[in-house]
Amino acid sequence: MAIPQAEFTIGLQCKLCGKIYPKSPVNFCTDDFGPLEVVYDYDAIRATVTRAKIEQRPRTMWRYRELLPLDGPPTVGPQVGCTPLIRADRLAKELGVSKLWIKNDAVNFPTLSFKDRVVSVALSKAREFGFKTVGCASTGNLANSVAANAAQAGLEAYIFVPSDLEKAKILNTSVYGAKVIAVHGTYDEVNRLCTQVAFKYNWGFVNINLRPFYAEGSKTMGYEIAEDLGWRFPRHVIAPMAGGSLIGKIHKSFEELYKVGLVSEAPRTKMYGAQATGCNPITDAVKSGRDRHKPVRKPNTICKSLAIGDPADGYFSKNLIHTTGGWADDVTDDEIVEGMLLLARTEGIFAETAGGVTIAVARKLLAENRLPRDEEIVLCITGNGLKTQDAVEGAVEKPALIKPSLDAFVEVFTGGDMGLPKTYGSAVLV
Ligand SMILES: *Cc1c(COP(=O)(O)O)cnc(C)c1O
Numbered sequence: 001m002a003i004p005q006a007e008f009t010i011g012l013q014c015k016l017c018g019k020i021y022p023k024s025p026v027n028f029c030t031d032d033f034g035p036l037e038v039v040y041d042y043d044a045i046r047a048t049v050t051r052a053k054i055e056q057r058p059r060t061m062w063r064y065r066e067l068l069p070l071d072g073p074p075t076v077g078p079q080v081g082c083t084p085l086i087r088a089d090r091l092a093k094e095l096g097v098s099k100l101w102i103k104n105d106a107v108n109f110p111t112l113s114f115k116d117r118v119v120s121v122a123l124s125k126a127r128e129f130g131f132k133t134v135g136c137a138s139t140g141n142l143a144n145s146v147a148a149n150a151a152q153a154g155l156e157a158y159i160f161v162p163s164d165l166e167k168a169k170i171l172n173t174s175v176y177g178a179k180v181i182a183v184h185g186t187y188d189e190v191n192r193l194c195t196q197v198a199f200k201y202n203w204g205f206v207n208i209n210l211r212p213f214y215a216e217g218s219k220t221m222g223y224e225i226a227e228d229l230g231w232r233f234p235r236h237v238i239a240p241m242a243g244g245s246l247i248g249k250i251h252k253s254f255e256e257l258y259k260v261g262l263v264s265e266a267p268r269t270k271m272y273g274a275q276a277t278g279c280n281p282i283t284d285a286v287k288s289g290r291d292r293h294k295p296v297r298k299p300n301t302i303c304k305s306l307a308i309g310d311p312a313d314g315y316f317s318k319n320l321i322h323t324t325g326g327w328a329d330d331v332t333d334d335e336i337v338e339g340m341l342l343l344a345r346t347e348g349i350f351a352e353t354a355g356g357v358t359i360a361v362a363r364k365l366l367a368e369n370r371l372p373r374d375e376e377i378v379l380c381i382t383g384n385g386l387k388t389q390d391a392v393e394g395a396v397e398k399p400a401l402i403k404p405s406l407d408a409f410v411e412v413f414t415g416g417d418m419g420l421p422k423t424y425g426s427a428v429l430v
């Protein structure tokens, strides 16, 4: 007999004091303001899931549905997830490591970032709760994803973003018919405003009152990595950090796979966090041994998607990095661009600035001997470069401009004698 999915989710629990709350659109404990997290009945899940059962299901993130907090089937984003895990040998050679994988969420459906995972859970849950209007505070990718998925679901969407966001990220939100509110201020100020709006109008804000459910969607990135490795865990994972949620959920996903018996060995994966130096509250806390992160008042980096100065899960992600034996670091804007180009030129993957952060931090950790070269490493690429083209515009060659003749081509590219390329990039009409 099929057990209804609702049975697997017990409720919400405060991460600080452990108090249990019923499944409802709330995100903090009324006693101590601690964040709430979904609790599952792992024994019940263990009794029903098997590898074979999961492998028979369609290749979407919903193949792990027993470990997601919906009461019924997903009604938003049913095709999200199961992005490629790529063996990155050419990048591995460049970095000087033996075994490297890229989890490529730059091609996640439908809006080309890992945010489609969290949004499909949050909006499916929003519908279960009966919300007709949804919204978010966003650094860009979340805006795109809420807008697109809300359109598909027929929900009204209010999207709040910092006004200095990349043009492409704003356009990629407005196009779906969402109401976009550009706020003169930092992400943290946008987030505070959204908390007030959510409360006043009783709307479903995916990363505010729906946050406990939303955050669970990130776990699917970890389930997919483990399944695609043949139901086992990598030794090292590097993930970009904004609010610090994704990195924790990837690790939680590994612990859960072990708990419910889908992987027989407990995870020993070390988790590494990556940020931009222009907004590095979590990596700074890790490196300085500070217990609480120091909020960054005015983020200043080309990597806007990670520019959260006061990350909600800063404390937990810092602790996780320490307890797993990993590390964290941050990189400059120039290093971010170099990272984007290195990934594009070795693996043919155009990632957004956050991907440049991950690649450049991997390189830095290797140079600092924080990361061994002979053990398996997974790099999480979370967003698509087509949305942050400005970042690399000044760093790539302009096309060679020639007359439509073979002579002109030969002149520019072979110096007339099939030798080395001569003036490519000069854009001089020959
Ligand atoms: C949101 C985001 C992240 C990280 O999100 P967390 O808030 O740390 O969960 C990473 N990469 C990209 C591209 C993002 O948009």
Ligand SMILES: [Zn+2]
Residues within 6 Å of the ligand: 014, 015, 016, 017, 018, 019, 029, 030, 031, 032, 033, 034
């Ligand atoms: Zn509490």
